[in-house]
Every structure is written in structure tokens, then in C-alpha cells.
Amino acid sequence: MDTGAADALLICEHCDTVYRRRILVRGEVARCARCAAELERHQSLSVNAMLALVLTAMIVFVQANMWPIVTLGLNGQFSATTLWGMIITMWQQQAQVVSVLAAFTLFFFPMTKMLVLGWLLWFARRGRRAPGFVRLMVGLHHLGPWTMSEVFVLGALVAIVKAHNYFDVVADPGIYAYAALTVLITIFAGVDLRQLWVLTRDGQA
Amino acid sequence: MNTLPRAADLGLIGCHVCGQVCKDATNAGLPDGDTLACPRCGSALHRRKPDSYSRTWALLIAAFILYIPANLLPIMRTASLNDIDDNTIISGVVELWVKGSPDLAVIVFTASIVVPMLKFFSLGMLLLSSRAGSDWARPQRAKLYRLVEFIGYWSMLDVFVVALLTALVRFSLLSRVEPLPGVIFFGLTVVLTMFASMSFDPRMIWDGRNSND
Ligand SMILES: [Zn+2]
Ligand SMILES: [Zn+2]
Numbered sequence: 001m002d003t004g005a006a007d008a009l010l011i012c013e014h015c016d017t018v019y020r021r022r023i024l025v026r027g028e029v030a031r032c033a034r035c036a037a038e039l040e041r042h043q044s045l046s047v048n049a050m051l052a053l054v055l056t057a058m059i060v061f062v063q064a065n066m067w068p069i070v071t072l073g074l075n076g077q078f079s080a081t082t083l084w085g086m087i088i089t090m091w092q093q094q095a096q097v098v099s100v101l102a103a104f105t106l107f108f109f110p111m112t113k114m115l116v117l118g119w120l121l122w123f124a125r126r127g128r129r130a131p132g133f134v135r136l137m138v139g140l141h142h143l144g145p146w147t148m149s150e151v152f153v154l155g156a157l158v159a160i161v162k163a164h165n166y167f168d169v170v171a172d173p174g175i176y177a178y179a180a181l182t183v184l185i186t187i188f189a190g191v192d193l194r195q196l197w198v199l200t201r202d203g204q205a
Numbered sequence: 206m207n208t209l210p211r212a213a214d215l216g217l218i219g220c221h222v223c224g225q226v227c228k229d230a231t232n233a234g235l236p237d238g239d240t241l242a243c244p245r246c247g248s249a250l251h252r253r254k255p256d257s258y259s260r261t262w263a264l265l266i267a268a269f270i271l272y273i274p275a276n277l278l279p280i281m282r283t284a285s286l287n288d289i290d291d292n293t294i295i296s297g298v299v300e301l302w303v304k305g306s307p308d309l310a311v312i313v314f315t316a317s318i319v320v321p322m323l324k325f326f327s328l329g330m331l332l333l334s335s336r337a338g339s340d341w342a343r344p345q346r347a348k349l350y351r352l353v354e355f356i357g358y359w360s361m362l363d364v365f366v367v368a369l370l371t372a373l374v375r376f377s378l379l380s381r382v383e384p385l386p387g388v389i390f391f392g393l394t395v396v397l398t399m400f401a402s403m404s405f406d407p408r409m410i411w412d413g414r415n416s417n418d
Contacts, residue, residue, distance in 0.1 A: 009226040011219030014347060015411040016212045018226075034209050034411065035347040069369070074376050086372035095384040098368055101392050105361070138246050141222045145358045145399065148365075155365030158301070158309055162366070163373060165304050166380065194224050197245060 007198070012037055043195055050191060051121040057184045058114050064149075064177035065107065070160055073168035082174060083107065083152075105148040113143055120196060129200045140193060150182045211411070213252060222248040254406040258332060261405045265328050268397035271390045272321060278387035281367045285380045293387060294318065294363060316362040317391070324398045327353050328405060338413020350407045357402055360395045364388055 010019045014037035024030060024042040032039055045053070068080040081089070083106060090099035116136050123130035130136070156175055163169050212219055218229045220243040227250055230241055241250040254260075279291035292300070294317045301310035327349050334341060367388045374382035 007226075009217070011212050011217065011224075011226055013219065013221070013224070014351065014407045016219070016408045017209045018212055018215055018217060034344075035407075036344060037347065037351060070373060072373050074380060077376050077379070079373055079375050081369070081372035086368050089372040089375075090368050090384060093371055093384050095368075095371075095389055097389045098364055098384060098392050101361075101364065101396070102368055106365075134246055138222055138248060144403070148358055148361055151359055151361050152365050154312070154359075155362050156369055158313060158362065158366045159369040159373070161306050161309055162297075162301065162304075162370065167374070197223055197225070 010039055012039055043192060045191060047121055047124045051125065053184060053188055054114055054117045054121060057181060060177050060181045061114060064174055064181055067174035067177060068172040069156055069174035071170040071172055072163055080172060105146055106152050109143055110147045110149055113147055116140055124196055124200050127200055129202050150185055153178045153182045218250045218252055220246060220248060220250060222246050253408060254404060257404060257406040257409060258336060261328060261332055261401050264397050264401035264404060268394050268401055269325055272394045275387055275391035275394050278390065279385045280387035280391060282383045282385055286378060291385060313363060316359050320356055320360045321394060321398060324353050324357060324402065328401055331405060335409040343410055346410050347407060354402045357399050364392045
């Protein structure tokens, strides 16, 4: 089929309306005239900027997972936990379902997403498609809403407030790393990864 | 007036996964568009998500059934030397409110009660009205679906609160927190409602009567 003509068109995912693609200026968002869903937005981040963001997120993510999140104190006794401490405790406390949910949505999925993105963007810097590009892009799409670090940050806040009524609460570095991670995730939320299909080509550069 | 052509009118299909605009080859002799694969990413092409009605209904009903024990059963036990207290989702909200954090109480109430209920009512209504081919309030229904899809995963909030408190409050006999079955039902409810909203195809809102308005 004529791929040139197909790239000139755009279909609204929410109502199937077909549009002719047009160049967007900085800050512009194209919306569907039928259902008002977002069609496309101007992508202000370069591939290099995206890569820098992902690498930063990886470093912050490692810290968020290694460092304790909160410490509680009661009559001179102290108790702290990390993300994995929480996942293991839930498993031991007969809540394996919750343990697995937390392990995937807070650790495995976010980690996979960052590693895959880092790999794809590293090659995309020179307009190339990384080995496994197609499968990884499809995989990223299916990862969709299953990364929940930002929900966990809000959850930690609620837990701190609840615990505050009964214990001495000390926020540990892990919670700050998580807060930083949430900021990075929010910045990245405006990035449409589908642009990588257009920005990259197969073969050696 | 047909000023906004839809993909089916032009013999096109948009790939769900990569967004590529593809030719609908049904006319070219293939029995059904479903057998096609996207030339760019290889994913199966569908004019509409397969079995969207029945899948969404099944997931929604399953989620609703699990939501009942999620609310009735306690989600967490706080135990101290002389006191054992079982908390449900609602009693957790009330506690936050009474102990002087009404803002957080509102957030938890929204995430745990309002959002799931909104999902049940909205998706149920969207399924019924789309099946009927209704042209009632289409733009608003489309917006409602996007809202439900966007905020759905925040319902996991209370599950993480219970998990974190369980891991933190471990002072042997003095004070302990344990998860109770309600939290498992609630976690599963959230997962099922997320799958339900994903399997609903918002394009069905615009199918049926007068879709070119
Ligand atoms: Zn639309
Ligand atoms: Zn595709």
C-alpha cells in the first residue's frame, strides 16, 4: 500500500474520524472535532532530552527502591521499610495477591518501561531502530496504565498521616526519591512515543 | 452533512497499537478485517475491539461482585496490647476525617468509593446506550469514557496504604497492622475495572443512528 499517503492521515482512536495530519506549532494540541479527544500534540522534547529524562528516572528509581521510605518510632523502638520490604511483608501476611500487584505495578513494570525506553531512545538518537524495535514498541503500548509509582507516592502520604496519630514519623530519603520520580513521570506523560515510528528507520546510519 | 469522514467510510482501519492508518482489505476478498495485521507493527487490526460488549460486561459484573466484599469486609487490622480494631474502607476514611485530615479523607473517599462507583455506572450506561445506537449526548459520553479511563488506576491508593502500614507498623506486641481479605478483594476489583474500561471501545459511542451529526 501507499505508505506516504497513509502517513499523511490520522485516525481518532476514540471515534474513528479521519484527519489530514498537519504540522503543529509549539504548545499546540490537535483535538478531534467530533469527540474532542486529543489527536496529537506538539512534541517539544528532542530524543536526547527524552533519553536524559529516562536515564535520570532510572537513577532516581534505583534510589527510591534501595532507600527506606519511612521510619516509625514507638517508645524508643524503630521500624522502617523499603518497597521490597513492603512486597515481602504482604506475601508473608497472606496477602499474596496484593504482594504480586505491588511487585508488578511498582517495580517490574516501571523498571521494564525505563529499560526498554532507554534502549529504544539510545538508538533513536541517530535515527536508528534498536534491535527488537517493533516488538518492544508493541510491548510498551501494552504496558499502558499498569505502572503506578505516582499512586504509591500518594498512598505513602496517606499512610504517613495515618501513622502520625500513633507514632513518631520520620520521612526517609526513599520518599523524596519517589516524589522526584513522580515529577519525572509527569513530565514524560506528555510524550507521545508513537513518534519513534516516524523518527527512526531500519538499517545502519 | 458528512464533513467528518470516519475510517470505515473511507475503507481504512487505524492500528490500535501504533496508530498507523491501514487499508481495510475486507473488500480485497479477505473474510473479515480481523484477519489483517498492521504492516508497521504486526498487531492484529480490528475495526472495533473484538467482543467489546460481552467482554466489558463480563469484566464489569465480575468487578462489581468483588466490590461488595471489598467494602463489607475489613481491609486491615490494627492490634495493640489491649485493643484489636478492624478497619473497612469507609471506617478508614472516617478515621482520617475525625483525626483532622479532611482533605486526605476526601482524596481516599474519591479514589476508593467515588471512582469505582463512577466506573460501574458510567461503563454500564455507555454499554447500554451504545448498544441501543443512541445519539444522546455523544460528546459528553465520549468525555466521560476518557475521564473513567484516565482516573481508574488511582483507585489502587488504599491498597498501597494498607501494604505500607503493614510493613511499617511492626512493634511485636505493642502495635501491629495486618492486611485482611477486604484489601485483596479491593485490589482485584480495581484490576478488573481497569480491564473493563480497556475492553470498551469508545468508537461504539459514535456508531449507529445519526453518527454524522
Ligand atoms: Zn474523535
Ligand atoms: Zn500497528
